[in-house]
Amino acid sequence: EAGVVQSPRYKIIEKKQPVAFWCNPISGHNTLYWYLQNLGQGPELLIRYENEEAVDDSQLPKDRFSAERLKGVDSTLKIQPAELGDSAVYLCASSLGSGLAANTGELFFGEGSRLTVL
Amino acid sequence: GENVEQHPSTLSVQEGDSAVIKCTYSDSASNYFPWYKQELGKRPQLIIDIRSNVGEKKDQRIAVTLNKTAKHFSLHITETQPEDSAVYFCAAVPVSLIHSNYQLIWGAGTKLIIKP
Numbered sequence: 001e002a003g004v005v006q007s008p009r010y011k012i013i014e015k016k017q018p019v020a021f022w023c024n025p026i027s028g029h030n031t032l033y034w035y036l037q038n039l040g041q042g043p044e045l046l047i048r049y050e051n052e053e054a055v056d057d058s059q060l061p062k063d064r065f066s067a068e069r070l071k072g073v074d075s076t077l078k079i080q081p082a083e084l085g086d087s088a089v090y091l092c093a094s095s096l097g098s099g100l101a102a103n104t105g106e107l108f109f110g111e112g113s114r115l116t117v118l
Numbered sequence: 119g120e121n122v123e124q125h126p127s128t129l130s131v132q133e134g135d136s137a138v139i140k141c142t143y144s145d146s147a148s149n150y151f152p153w154y155k156q157e158l159g160k161r162p163q164l165i166i167d168i169r170s171n172v173g174e175k176k177d178q179r180i181a182v183t184l185n186k187t188a189k190h191f192s193l194h195i196t197e198t199q200p201e202d203s204a205v206y207f208c209a210a211v212p213v214s215l216i217h218s219n220y221q222l223i224w225g226a227g228t229k230l231i232i233k234p
Contacts, residue, residue, distance in 0.1 A: 040205075042224040045221070105167065111161050
């Protein structure tokens, strides 16, 4: 079974340019997360989806970041315009889903998209 | 809200020795505590977890202990090997996993270095 797939793996852009990241979660996983991870630090939640609904986006900088999960499967995270401080790894993760008795709690992460803003 | 503190930030041990990483949490309602391992340049992966109705769980060289009274839980790695070198993250879930608002609160991570 395929794991969480993210693209691109690496992206280098100049500041003020837009960038988009794509995530395909594990089939059947209702919950999807976007995390930001700076070097040497833990993951920081940006947004969490339950199916197509964004249930927690309190940490998403909405002036420049946006996300969508159409049809409750794939998701995209966009930054426009990018700033120097946005350089980080953007991790997507999925889990079976809140509210389900079968949910073991495990998050499955993608390989991440490493963004460098020059 | 829940807050998770993790110590130490860096741990260096001789190959073959044991390593212990400790986390404390603030919300007594937390009832699920996973540990994730992240090797350099790779994705975090779950290595072991424990639920609040259990005091200890073991999986080969890895064990996790939970002290609900003191609100801390620890990761123990015995007979450390070079492949154990990684960053380890603890986390806590402040509500039930079947609650619609289930979320992980992460520790800051511990960089474990295994010296040959």
